[in-house]
Amino acid sequence: MSARWKSPSWFAITLLCAGLALFCTLGTWQLKRAHEKETLLASFSGAAAQPTLTLAEARRTTADAVHHPHVRVEGRFDARHAYLLDDQVRDARRGVIAFALFEPVDGSLPILVNRGFVAREGASAPALPPLPEGDLVVSGLYAPPPGSGLRLGGNALPNQAGPTKSTIYIDLGEIGEDAGRRIDTSVLLLDAEPGSGFERTWTPQILPPERHRGYALQWFSFAIAAIVIFIVLHRRRTPPR
Known part of the structure; x- marks a missing residue:
């Protein structure tokens, strides 16, 4: 059997483009959040030495x-x-x-x-x-x-x-x-002070950057899956002549 391409409808093309735009935007946003969290953690760790x-x-x-x-x-x-x-x-x-x-x-x-x-x-x-x-x-x-x-x-x-x-x-x-x-x-x-009776470890209670990168990977995976599904649905097999 051979494969032949089936022309997709405009609705299918529009749906694919909208899905890719959404998934890539969310993935990029998660990468941006990961960078922001890294900057925040670095700010906390280095601020006391300033x-x-x-x-x-x-x-x-x-x-x-x-x-x-x-x-x-x-x-x-x-x-x-x-x-x-x-x-x-x-x-x-x-x-x-x-x-x-x-x-x-x-x-x-x-x-x-x-x-x-x-x-x-x-x-x-x-x-x-x-x-x-x-x-x-x-x-x-x-x-x-x-x-x-x-x-x-x-x-x-x-x-x-x-x-x-x-x-x-x-x-x-x-x-x-x-x-x-x-x-x-x-x-x-x-600032931390030995003998004060208090614990002073100033680390923000946030999602770690690694978690945001994991979410970004999921969104980009959804984009790849959308492309694969689009190809599979518009690829027809024809019997040999």
Whole structure:
């Protein structure tokens, strides 16, 4: 038997072209996302070794998903406003991430400081190291706030009393309302400090670049499969004469 080509309809050609455009666009987008994630991870790993900037200089650069200036700022912690981000997991251990407001000595906007992770011991609340008192200098990465994910139950801060309040997401607007003043739209991820009582490993919780490359391979495979199916459907076999 011999093979003969069957002329495809315009609908089939249009469908093939649309499918190839879609699959190749999605595959290219996944490769772009993989590159962005690599840049983000490199930014986190190398930012702490950069020379420090003042908070005013960092605010002019504006922290985003890729750039995280290394900041050094003088001021004092506001002992009246501290927050615990609950239900956090690090290396299969549950615990909290402690936040506190820091007031720069120059009188500029207060900034929310991420003090680090503390694991729970059983069901009881973890014992947190006390906030340092008086004027001091802190340094860390000037970064966007953590993502809030799925928000359930509304704003829990107004229903709590005391200087330390618990929440399952960080909303800088709600924290500013709770503190009674406007605060910085970014946060400060404190540098690691032996003996601080906190774990400070600042690695973004994201899909790794390898996962995005795997998705890209799937989309490009779909494009190849579409071409193969198109050829098979329009290739007719004719009996020998």
